[in-house]
Amino acid sequence: MDDRSPLPAAPAAPDSLLRLARRLAADVEAGRPQRGPAFEIDVQRYLDPQRFAGELAVMRRGPVILAHGSQLPVSGRLALDRLGLPLLLTRDAGGVVHGHYNVCRHRGMRMVEAGPAAACRNLVCRYHGWVYGLDGRLTGVRHRDAFDELPAGLRAFPVVERHGLIWGWPEAEGREPPHALEPWLSGIGAELDYFGLGDSVAFGHYEVERKSNWKLVVEAFMEIYHIASLHRNTIDRFFLDSVAVSEPAGEHIRSAVGRRSLSGRSPDAPLDLRNDCTFTHYLFPNTILIVHPDYVSLVTLWPTAPDRVGWSHTLLIPAAQNNAAMREHWEKSFRLIEQGVFQSEDLEACEGIQAGLLSGANQALHCGRLEHAIGGFHREWDRRLGLAAEAAR
Ligand code: FES
Ligand SMILES: [Fe+2]
Missing domain, CATH: 2.102.10.10 (Rieske [2Fe-2S] iron-sulphur domain)
Structure with a gap:
């Protein structure tokens, strides 16, 4: 018996995901990745204790x-x-x-x-x-x-x-609850069902504290401009260079990254949502969801200081594939993605940036047109912190 086969039938793909994947495919076909304006980020965003206190207050409010x-x-x-x-x-x-x-x-x-x-x-x-x-x-x-x-x-x-x-x-x-969850999720609830989270189990879990502002970690999952360089020896082989689409969904950001199979396919061929693209959603305020072809990474970030963040990563696999025959595959997947990619590459880079922020070498960080989703993330936080400051007056 094929151990991968006995999965419950997935619900139909929500329109929001289909639309995003089609946009991605169209961008690949046109050879023109989604772009936004270039912009700068003041380094104080990652250092200012007052801003940090505001962010913590917003997170504590939840959900x-x-x-x-x-x-x-x-x-x-x-x-x-x-x-x-x-x-x-x-x-x-x-x-x-x-x-x-x-x-x-x-x-x-x-x-x-x-x-x-x-x-x-x-x-x-x-x-x-x-x-x-x-x-x-x-x-x-x-x-x-x-x-x-x-x-x-x-x-x-x-x-x-x-x-x-x-x-x-x-x-x-x-x-x-002080408010209903579903309207706040802005359609992402149906996407979580499509990703099978309700029929999944936590196979692996890893927590560690890293010396980085929590927002640098979110940013590392909001652009794929870095994949061909930082991840050249690990996951670069799965992805197209710098092809991703993203859009706001309420306070969240849904995004899809182009995988190599998208290139060279016939425009009429049906899209395979889990293999042609990788959805990487940011759920306000502190969650990143990465939908790999056969499992899901649930990452939550728990800041403890402006320059410290608790990283929590749970590997979610289909409950029907939580068996002895698949164990080695899941263990290997978790080891590679958690230690080989996230810890050794992404979080290492975030710590490197944090260490340089205080040096005064940069007053601002420069984001190019391919990194526009990062701008949306900061704008949403500015809005929320502004609202909180107004409410406190
Ligand atoms: S029984 Fe809990 S503090 Fe005394
Ligand atoms: Fe990365």
Whole structure:
């Protein structure tokens, strides 16, 4: 039996992706890659602590993608330190996901150590033994008669599980999301379904802190001008030189990069969306999704300082192909993309840039016409930071 075959039928490709892929194919045929205006970026964008504080505040408001659903088992917990907040995800016996602060209501002890998810029936604080259900409710207090009023449970923040992903609003109180997810996704929800995220499992996961402003990392995924140089020994052989299209989708940016099979094909031949192009979406505020031919890289960025970022990469594979026969293939894929490409090439470059920013060699960074998607990313952030500043006045 072919181990690649038993996949659930994919939903029809959304028009938004078909349109983007057709534009890409037309650009290849015309030999004219999408271009925008050239522009400059002030280096203070990557250094200014005030701007950084504003960015962190926007991210804390959410929604941010905290995990793939498969990373949190039924009757399980997952502690995540994100954006300077100790967060705790749980999934109760009924499969419902809850978001809480990882902080005991008694005298503030950290409830669960960070690390991979674990199965559990409830949450017990190590300090004095208070017990909470997986829905966060306080269910047990030793020497109950020593207390008057007791809190109802852990501080909750809203989470929803959609399109295979767990989205959270870390700073919002309570359990109700402050706004609906779907309109904010601006059509990208249907694309996530098409990419099969709901039928995927997390095969590999890697986290590391790198010495770079988080925006430099986003930028590395927003242009492919660098592929033929930085990635010449790794992934360059899969891609056309500097051919990509992108467009805003609400606060997000959807984009598609041209793969070599696009060149020389007959204009009437049907497009193979996963093999003729690689979708690389930016989901506001801190997520990059790279849709490889047979798996998906979910990258989330968690800034800790203007010059430090926590990198988190989860390799998502079709659940139907999570078997012994395919294991070696997935392990090799993860090793090559995570260590061989992302860590050794992209993030290495970001650290190199960050180290040079303070030297004063450049007052500004220069982006050419092929790097226009980066401009859209910065403009959206300017808009959001401006709105936040206005709201604070
Ligand atoms: S701090 Fe948690 S039980 Fe006392
Ligand atoms: Fe790259």
